[in-house]
Amino acid sequence: MTSRTSSASAPATPLRLGIAGLGTVGAGVIRLLRANADLLRARAGRPIEVVAVSARDKTRDRGVDLAGLRWYEDARELVTDPDVDVVVELIGGAEGTARAVVEQALAAGKPVVTANKALVALHGSALAQLSATHNAPLLFEAAVAGGIPAIKTVREGLAGDRLLRVGGILNGTCNYILTVMRETGKDFATVLKDAQDLGYAEADPSTDIDGLDAAHKLTILAGLAFGQPVEFSSVHVEGIRRIGAEDLSFARALGYRIRLLGLAHMTECGLQARVTPCLVPQHSPLAQVDGVFNAVVAEGEFVGRIMIEGRGAGAGPTASAVTADLIDIARGHTIAVWGVQASAGLPLRAAPITLGHGAFYLRLAVEDRPGVIADITAVLRDCGVSLRSMLQHPAETDDAPYVPLVLVTHQTSEAAMQEAVTRIDALSVVTDSPVMIRIETA
Template sequence: MTSCSSSSPLRLGIAGLGTVGAGVIRLLRANADLLSARAGRPLEVVAVSARDRTRDRGVDVSALRWYENAADLVSDPDVDVVVELIGGAEGTARAVVEAALKAGKPVVTANKALLALHGSTLAQLSAANNAPLLFEAAVAGGIPAIKTVREGLAADRLLRVGGILNGTCNYILTVMRETGKDFATVLKDAQDLGYAEADPSTDVDGLDAAHKLTILAGLAFGQPVAFDSVHVEGIRRIGAIDQTFARALGYRIKLLGLASMTDAGLQARVTPCLVPQNAPLAQVDGVFNAVVAEGEFVGRIMIEGRGAGAGPTASAVTADLVDIARGHTIAVWGVQTNTQPALRACPLSSGQGAFYLRLMVEDRPGVIADISAVLRDCGVSLRSMLQHPAENDSTPYVPLVLVTHQTSEAAMQDAVARIDALSVVTDSTVVIRIEAA
């Protein structure tokens, strides 16, 4: 590892010059004096790597060494720290990070997918080569979520961690609630505004939030979590009608990533949830993120802010660089051994909760009795029921919403499968879990 005791510059090589990479260079230059004072030495970019030399990135990189091949940047003897901002769990990004760690060079990355899928391997490389791996920017942009969970709460035994971890989904759900527009319309508007990608699947199908939850859970419980064991649902099936029913019931709909350690083991899931409209999480709207942690001694805390964008993400990357310059580093998962195998979450069916079910049913007598019989046979107790009339006389189906008392996930899954098999039900049931806060 590079010595951090000298007052000579900490020399940085940045692999990836997209929005965040350019933002890091801009921030380092704008706050050079402040950062030097806080880090105890200057932070100096000496080399960069990106595919297109001709692209205007809004920052002057003409005086920096340019590498077409990011692997060559890693082997540059004048690069003390490698900053990986390429993205993606495989390919060049993974090769750059692994090569840097094997060479004993500290790495700072914003790559949530890489950490979520390969965190166990990277932690072992970091420990074996005494090469710090820092990733504050990988979760919730400029919110200091990593430091809060791994360092600020280090004295406590954490019971639960998670929150609103994807700004695109939170924006879409907020606008749907406020305007009454359907999912497809709001998604298109979000794409036009730059809040959603041309291919939005990673966001709206819950994968981005699941990457972040996997990292947070690993930090909270001191052991990497197997990404493929996390239950993941997105928001594509949430309709404008669900927003109407949620409001009538006193809730707001949020996509939440939640992980908790229970007697059955780790429970980790990303799902749409109904949250009481007066709860702190329900007030987090638009592109904002919120991270919640609950400990035995500290109780429940929540921090919120912008979860993406050049400025917040560049700020988090640079904060990690300041830590490296100070010589302040920490084991990847916050425990002194970085050789644990990945922890797998227990099946979703082992959980408990209350549920919102939205069905489309035939508008005729006896339907509710048929559905109630299924719930009775599965041991599911109803708390309330809402029904909207058909929009016109020619519509043969009407929406029916059921809200349950606490029950097991296994019973609920069984009940939904039986309900969907009824001839009076068209389309599969929309299931949204209910969270207390």
């Protein structure tokens, strides 16, 4: 008779988290971890538990039960807690406590998960070196496009290909504003106020509408795509403040829609990286991405062009992305910050925007009198800019101080177009600063 002995397997050691920052996302992470505890344990191979938290106001009701969790008013003290295996930084901001917490945790050899796009965009090179030196993973899926797995797609899913281009619609606030302006004909200021009332825009919306948020995300995506951190200050950034309802109307008449795009690609002159409003063909995939949704586009030599779309912000999508990184750490799956072995080299600078080429949309406010068009086309001729088409709407009233005139160019150099715009702006017949928008064919 054969005897059999059975023994229960030892329980898996939990992955213990310290969460620094209990705003909307921090509370969302705790809520998700508890709601999906069994599912996450099955996927990670071990429990994932929050043991400590840090925030400024302990009395604030965050909609989650914090009983039994150690509380730290100073997030830097949370990092030193011996029971914290992983530090989750959700404070935000490129400097101050957020930066100190991440640097301190990495230097101590503790893995860090963050949703802090500004921190990674501005200090990614130094953080990558800390991560490599101390063998401490730094994961930041939630820093780009919320719940869309943009980081994993670019850094891991496309690791076998040479990427040529990366970017997309990277800011939901701007995309919402441009969508509503197109659909309703309302002006920028009115739609921005509505977006603030709905919670889609901050009380101070400048980071979003001036393109900085999208630029942070593009800087990260470009670094991942090309295997080297990119110097944020070298990325050309424009926002959407000057986009008027008339631009959306003209774009429709020309067969386009306007999107704020972040785009990066390698050229003979180096990296071209910019965040600018763009006209995209109304039948293109990017033109179909409306409202608060984001879309990330990548193009490789072998894979061709791919696009992933989804909600780019909010507690749920961002918490989902944070948790995906935690599962990777729990499994022991880590990867170099920029997808390649850490380098001591300086961050990559983007080439000047003036070295770019493309077609352009130019809206002018001009006096309604003979000779105006001749003056403008003479400037374009002298700057070597070829005109493809012209569109003019009549003035709203007989005594209107100006009439709108839209010009669309053939492919030309950015430098030539900027020179032409400067000269046109100086013409006495032009009554307001020109609005120039780049045209993307994809």
